[in-house]
Amino acid sequence: xxxxxxxxxxxxxxxxxxVVLDVRNLRIxxxxxxxxxxxxxxxxxxxxxxxxxxxxxxxxxxxxTAAMGILQLVPSPGRILAGEILINGLDMLGxxxxxxxxxxxxxxxxxxxxxxxxxxxxxxxxxxxxxxxxTHEGQQPKDKLKARILxxxxxxxxxxxxxxxxxxxLSGGMKQRACIAMAIALSPPVIIADEPTSALDVVVxxxxxxxxxxxKERLGVxxxxxxxxxxxxxxxxxxxxxxxxxxxxxxxxxxxxxHNPLHPYTQLLISSIPSIRERKPLKITTGLTHDLRxxxxxxxxxxxxxxxxxxxxxxxxxxIEREPEHRVACYLYGKEEAKG
Ligand SMILES: Nc1ncnc2c1ncn2[C@@H]1O[C@H](COP(=O)(O)OP(=O)(O)OP(=O)(O)O)[C@@H](O)[C@H]1O
Ligand SMILES: [Mg+2]
Numbered sequence: 001x002x003x004x005x006x007x008x009x010x011x012x013x014x015x016x017x018x019v020v021l022d023v024r025n026l027r028i029x030x031x032x033x034x035x036x037x038x039x040x041x042x043x044x045x046x047x048x049x050x051x052x053x054x055x056x057x058x059x060x061x062x063x064x065t066a067a068m069g070i071l072q073l074v075p076s077p078g079r080i081l082a083g084e085i086l087i088n089g090l091d092m093l094g095x096x097x098x099x100x101x102x103x104x105x106x107x108x109x110x111x112x113x114x115x116x117x118x119x120x121x122x123x124x125x126x127x128x129x130x131x132x133x134x135t136h137e138g139q140q141p142k143d144k145l146k147a148r149i150l151x152x153x154x155x156x157x158x159x160x161x162x163x164x165x166x167x168x169x170l171s172g173g174m175k176q177r178a179c180i181a182m183a184i185a186l187s188p189p190v191i192i193a194d195e196p197t198s199a200l201d202v203v204v205x206x207x208x209x210x211x212x213x214x215x216k217e218r219l220g221v222x223x224x225x226x227x228x229x230x231x232x233x234x235x236x237x238x239x240x241x242x243x244x245x246x247x248x249x250x251x252x253x254x255x256x257x258x259h260n261p262l263h264p265y266t267q268l269l270i271s272s273i274p275s276i277r278e279r280k281p282l283k284i285t286t287g288l289t290h291d292l293r294x295x296x297x298x299x300x301x302x303x304x305x306x307x308x309x310x311x312x313x314x315x316x317x318x319x320i321e322r323e324p325e326h327r328v329a330c331y332l333y334g335k336e337e338a339k340g
Pocket of ligand 1: 032037039044047059060062063064065066076077078086113245292
């Protein structure tokens with residue numbers, strides 16, 4: 001059964017439409033000896049104030065690279081070739097060196113993929129959070145810093161005793177909550193959480209997911225939640241962005257994502273959600289994603305699409321708005337001006 005989207009859908013339709021993050025034409029390649037891997041192929045999207053946007057798509061489609069690109073932390077041999085990243089109008093790609101380091105965690109923070117394993121094992125959690133605060137805001141009285149860290153712990157549901165503990169003394173869920181505390185330490189308007197629940201058991205997953213929702217409600221931040229768990233996406237997010245092979249293929253409010261997916265890839269994704277009510281053969285698709293070093297002309301999904309047409313093999317479909325806020329890049333819905 002597809003999980004019913006919670007009241008988030010209502011929230012989405014009533015949400016404040018103020019754009020906080022505006023990503024325009026972001027292109028990221030990994031430069032390898034065998035050619036450039038086109039990991040992010042000129043994507044554009046917006047995140048509104050106070051909403052959670054889900055970023056979904058199969059493994060290797062470029063979700064993490066896009067997130068790292070937005071933070072300008074793409075590891076070598078990755079390179080941002082083009083794009084604009086505006087946070088409340090501030091052009092982040094225009095910032096360099098010290099200015100970028102200074103602004104990055106204030107404007108935007110990341111809960112990285114596998115975050116709980118990225119905690120420094122030989123530093124107490126408090127010192128890791130304290131260091132992040134001091135680096136950006138300078139030294140401050142010890143008791144003030146302690147009060148602030150304990151306040152962050154309370155926000156993410158960590159008990160005060162964690163203040164004296166090392167990461168190995170925490171459970172997986174607690175470590176992940178410590179990472180969330182770190183991400184909100186400087187109160188950025190946007191947080192990107194890269195598969196924040198993927199390495200946790202299902203009960204703890206829900207606790208961490210609820211922690212993120214609480215943080216969002218209390219601080220009014222916007223979030224991009226990268227993930228594979230479509231049930232969790234249904235419960236948590238306001239809108240969904242679907243990526244395939246470095247391209248955004250659909251952007252939709254959460255309810256139509258599950259009940260009226262438009263792009264054949266999104267339809268495949270939704271039909272792959274298991275159901276206990278209706279046990280049916282598992283849906284298997286034929287075809288492989290193309291080599292990202294050598295994309296065919298036209299639509300990125302053409303090799304696997306059950307509806308592929310001649311035009312799909314020639315020119316990349318443009319993103320068109322089918323319903324308010326529901327956009328899709330597919331010739332099944334018209335042959336509007338092609339992209340690039
Ligand atoms: N260092 C690298 N060198 C070359 N190619 C890379 C490198 N890192 C990632 N890639 C390629 O870039 C593409 C996008 O990878 P990315 O990690 O962003 O995907 P993802 O959507 O986050 O996947 P997952 O769901 O598995 O986390 C993949 O095809 C991957 O093989
Ligand atoms: Mg990833």
